[in-house]
Structures are given as C-alpha cells and as structure tokens.
Amino acid sequence: MTSLKPARVVIITGTSQGIGHAIAHTYLNNGDIVIGCAFSTLERARQARKMLADFPDRFFYFSVDVTQTEQIKQFVTDAETLFGRIDVVVSNAGKNVFKGIDCEESDWEHNFDLNLRSHWYLAKCARPALQKSKGTILVITSNHAFSTMPGCAPYNISKRALLSLVQSLTIEWGPEIRTVGIAPGFIDTDGNQAWFDSHPDARLARERTIRKHPVGRIGRPEEVGELCLFLSSDQAGFIAGTTIVMDGGRSAIMQDEDIA
Known part of the structure; x- marks a missing residue:
C-alpha cells in the first residue's frame, strides 16, 4: 500500500539480493525513494534490474565495495546529490565469514x-544529512550477536560489536539521529537455500531447521523489510539504542538434538 506521506529518501546497502532486496522492495511499495548499493555490478544484479524496471523514478542502484571507505563516502555523496536529502539509512551489507576462531588474519x-567497519563508516558519512532530516539509522546485525555455534567466528564477534555501535550512535548522535539494530x-x-542444498538431503535439512524454531517456520525476507519500515516510522520514535531479535524464538532454546 502506498503511503500518503511525502516520499522519504532511503539508502540501503546490500540490495542486490536476499534481505537487502526485500527491505528495498518494502520501502518502494510504501512510496519511498530507495538508493541502493551492493558489491555486484548491475549486469550481475538481476533483482536490482527488476526493481529498476518496476520503479524507474524511485529506485537507484550503485555498485559499491563497502570494505573500501572511499567508495562508501562517494556512495553517500551521490545519494544525497540525487535528491538533496537522506532520511533513513539501512546498513545491511555483510556476509557469513564462518572460518572458526583459528581463522587466518586475512579472514x-x-x-x-x-x-x-563498513556500518560505522556509512553512518559517519551519512551523519550530516541525517542531522538535517532528523533521520534514522537501522543497523542489520544477526542473532549470532547474542548466541552462536562452533565455527561461526569471526562473524559472530563482529555482529556482537554492532550492538555496541547501535548504543554509541544513539547516545552520541541523539536526539537528532535515532539508531536501532535488527x-x-x-x-x-x-x-x-544453497546451504540446505549442500546437505545430502536438502529437504531433511530444511525440516530439521524448521523444528528448531518454536514458531514452526523460518523467517521471510519481507518480514525484515516490514520491521525496518516500522522502526523508521514516527510510531517507533521511542525505540532507540537497542537491537531487536527476530528469529522465530530460536534463541529461546537452550539446547537441541544437534548438540552433544
């Protein structure tokens, strides 16, 4: 449903697929303007090309390597130049670096x-524009920030650090800028799905994963988008400095059959 409010300018990282694509699509369906980026070039970003075709006046896409601070800075500059403002930043880009605690220094x-670092630097670059608009930063972390499993380091360590980033952004940049983690x-x-397919029996792997969730299913990408939409709205104006877990109750389980 299209919002009756004026369109906001939303920048989102990691919009070429998965959760980032769903978040972008949610804001576009709400009538907002989305300026997205991802590591993939547009030629390789099939879902981004589809959004460009569906929302030619309200979706814009840049190829950005968010491990490179100069590229982040240029992305934010280009985004603000397009419409003269930034109202919401959804810092979503990332990937699973599951190498274990004995990982190489390069990992x-x-x-x-x-x-x-990319989340911190994106926020830093967007700060002047967000101060003008009294905007919102949403940082996408992971339930691995709260509890994890063997072999998931160093990913879980950085995701835990994002909880503190959300707190620091809130207490140092508020009240002009409101920050929330998801x-x-x-x-x-x-x-x-590729992870399921890596098992000898993909269907069984999916069923076992579903059984670990008290709600009886795994999450849908668009649900993350809807939560982002709410948290960046006026109705969520008293939510700040915290990180909301959405994992279907998975983290409520102390132990499951896969743990000896």
Missing part, C-alpha cells in the same frame, strides 16, 4: 572491514 580483517535469525533467502 579476520576482511570480516571486520565488511561486517563492522538481529534476524534464519531467513529464507537464496543463500540459505
């Missing part, structure tokens, strides 16, 4: 450049 550095759990994306 550690890449993980923190992508899954932590920690999704298992969301039904193409990437997670």
Whole structure:
C-alpha cells in the first residue's frame, strides 16, 4: 500500500539480493525513494534490474565495495546529490565469514572491514544529512550477536560489536539521529537455500531447521523489510539504542538434538 506521506529518501546497502532486496522492495511499495548499493555490478544484479524496471523514478542502484571507505563516502555523496536529502539509512551489507576462531588474519580483517567497519563508516558519512532530516539509522546485525555455534567466528564477534555501535550512535548522535539494530535469525533467502542444498538431503535439512524454531517456520525476507519500515516510522520514535531479535524464538532454546 502506498503511503500518503511525502516520499522519504532511503539508502540501503546490500540490495542486490536476499534481505537487502526485500527491505528495498518494502520501502518502494510504501512510496519511498530507495538508493541502493551492493558489491555486484548491475549486469550481475538481476533483482536490482527488476526493481529498476518496476520503479524507474524511485529506485537507484550503485555498485559499491563497502570494505573500501572511499567508495562508501562517494556512495553517500551521490545519494544525497540525487535528491538533496537522506532520511533513513539501512546498513545491511555483510556476509557469513564462518572460518572458526583459528581463522587466518586475512579472514579476520576482511570480516571486520565488511561486517563492522563498513556500518560505522556509512553512518559517519551519512551523519550530516541525517542531522538535517532528523533521520534514522537501522543497523542489520544477526542473532549470532547474542548466541552462536562452533565455527561461526569471526562473524559472530563482529555482529556482537554492532550492538555496541547501535548504543554509541544513539547516545552520541541523539536526539537528532535515532539508531536501532535488527538481529534476524534464519531467513529464507537464496543463500540459505544453497546451504540446505549442500546437505545430502536438502529437504531433511530444511525440516530439521524448521523444528528448531518454536514458531514452526523460518523467517521471510519481507518480514525484515516490514520491521525496518516500522522502526523508521514516527510510531517507533521511542525505540532507540537497542537491537531487536527476530528469529522465530530460536534463541529461546537452550539446547537441541544437534548438540552433544
């Protein structure tokens, strides 16, 4: 449903697929303007091309490597130049760096450049525009920030650090800028389907995963988008400095059959 309010300008990282694509689509359906980016070029970003075709006047796409601070800075500059303002930043880009605590130094550095530093630097670059608009920053972290499993380091460590980033942005940049974190759990994306497909029996792997969720299913990408839409609205104006877990109750379970 299209909003009757004036369109906001929303910048979102990681919009070529998965959760980021769903978040972008949610804001576009709400009548907002979305300026998205991802590592993939437009030629390789099929879903981004579809959004460009469906929303030619309200969706814009840039190829950006968010591990490179100069590219982040240029992206924010280009985004603000397009419409003269930025109202919402959804810092979503990231990937699973599941190498284990004995990972190589290069894995550690890449993980923190992508899954932590990029979020801080995006917020830093967008701060002047957000101060003018009294805007909102949403940081997408993970339920691994709260509890994790063997082999998921250093990813979980950076995701935990994002909880503190959300707090610091809130207490140092408020009240002009409001910051909230979102920690999704298992969301039904193409990437997670590839993980199912890596098992000898993909159907069984999916069923076992579903059984670990008290709500009886795994999450949908558009649900993350709807939560973003709410948290960046006036109705959520008293929510700040916290990170909301959306994992279908998975983190409520102390132990499951896969743990000896």
